Amino acid sequence: MTLTEFGYALLPYDFSLPTVVAFAAVLVFYLLGLRWLPAGERIGPWRIFAFLFGLGICYVVLHTRYDYYAQFMFFIHRAQHLVLHHLGPFLIALSNPLPLFRLWYRMIPGGAKPFLRPLRWVYDILQQPLIAAVLFVGLVYFWLWPSIHFDAMLSRDLYWLMNWSMLIDGLLFWWLMLDPRNPDLAGTLSYGKRIVILIVIMFPQIALGAWITLNKNPVYDVYAVCGRAWPLPAETDQMLGGILTWIPPAMMSVVGSLILLGYMARVERQDRNRKAAANTQST
Secondary structure, three states: OOHHHHHHHHOOOOOOHHHHHHHHHHHHHHHHHHHHOOHHHOOOHHHHHHHHHHHHHHHHHHHOOHHHHHHHOHHHHHHHHHHHHHHHHHHHHHOOOHHHHHHHHHHOOHHHHHHHHHHHHHHHHHOOHHHHHHHHHHHHHHHHOHHHHHHHHHOHHHHHHHHHHHHHHHHHHHHHHHOOOOHHHHOOOOHHHHHHHHHHHHHHHHHHHHHHHHOOOOOOOHHHHHOOOOOOOHHHHHHHHHHHHHHHHHHHHHHHHHHHHHHHHHHHHHHHHHHHHHHHHHO
């Protein structure tokens, strides 16, 4: 690929000013926050990489030439949502940008903070474990319901709503799952409950992906109506899309559970160290 071809591939297929502004604002706020963070709250290189890489791949699948193929190939579309709903938000949450959130919150004028309360109420509702789990899986089913998917792929407004809803929900869900703070100290959801949620959400995603993969009849005829970007048989396109709906999301739950087990082990070590220090002082 030449430099010209690479530059062309990075250009948006369907330009969206709100998308450019949103991603640029997040990037600028993140980089400025890194510069202004106090020395005691500095973020390590791997966390910075995880955030920037997660943000970058979300932008690539949402607002470059990749989006063209996502609109005309089912399996590319499923890879797009795998990034927007799983991998990208997973990496952003894993990077733990909480110190930056605190920094920017402290910089908001006191008189403006009451206006943020409605957003906080909505956030608290969406972060209820049952609501978060149902919404996470339910959105996948909703946008893959054949008639709704048909309309979404033919309507620019619905298409953007679909992609942004998957991205925002992914960010909310994975932050709830991967919040590294000690649940006993921060009042967050316990690690055990998070692991249960990650296990539970695997099965409906596996069932949907298996149904799409093993279905011998065309499920999503919108790609036949609009034409496919590549001369790939419809059954192959559907099978590949089903596999991307089936296996990688389930693996993300496994990886998330392993990370949470690591969090649990870290908290236990910290508790043991505190108890040992307290016993040493008392003697």
